[in-house]
Amino acid sequence: MLDAAGGRLDVTRGFLWTGVAALVFVILFPLRVSTRPGLLIARGLLVEHSVRTDCLVSVRWSDGVSRRMVLRDTEGSRVEIDPTVLVHNPAMWRRLDTDTRTSIERGTLLCGATALRQLAERIDRETAHTVFKVSGLQ
Template sequence: MRRSGRVSPAGDRHWRGSARFALGCALAFLGMALLVDWDAGTLTRLRALLWIALSAAAFCVLLPHRVTAGPGRLSVHGLARRHTIRTDALVTVRQYGDVSSRLVLRDTHGRRLEVDPRVLVANPLLWHELDTGARRSQQHGTLREGTDVLERLGHEIDDSTARVVLKASGLS
């Protein structure tokens, strides 16, 4: 949707649900901790503040980073920081880890960004923006390392999308 000439960025469509889950877990932890402490007769203001602080810490740990993409850029928003890179000026793309993998992207301005590849697999619009920018980087000759990683990830996303389409159509 366009507003005053700006294109709205693509975002992680599952982030809100994950954020609600993190909040629910933190609130459930807080409620259970306060209930058990109250039932034991040991609940004080100081202990209640401790449980609130621990619940807030649990929320911060469970809250996923928010990933957005627009023409020529990819951003990851954490609680305190926001990292943005130019996808049309990529230099390297590396994938680390097998079980809990992460994609590390660097651009020509020296900025670095880490993103979970599962977010890109689950959100084709984010992948499209990254892929389009990476192709521009290849055309400009700035992308020196990582084309094989992007190609492998592209095949994984295509396979995942095909499985979803076949399942929805009843062919699988």
């Protein structure tokens, strides 16, 4: 709009600005995470990744600018999700927790108890904070 107001907008600049807008949209497009018994699915703009949550091999934190939880299953599938998705969706967390317990019972989950415990503590803390806030005991 600034280029158009300044009289500098031409076809080339229009294509460049459209390309920049499309690139920003693709980068900032959030993953859609869903669960069903034994499966966690993360859908992006162009890709879909799924992992068998009842056959997990590892659950770990990835280091970087934003913390991500990386889940791997026995079939070699891998999914990275933002843990705040689970914090804000208790039903999804319960489904994942139930399935990870199944993985532990089967003996497939070799690495990840610490990451799951940290996430459970965070979810419990957030839930308690919400209950106190709603009840006026904050």
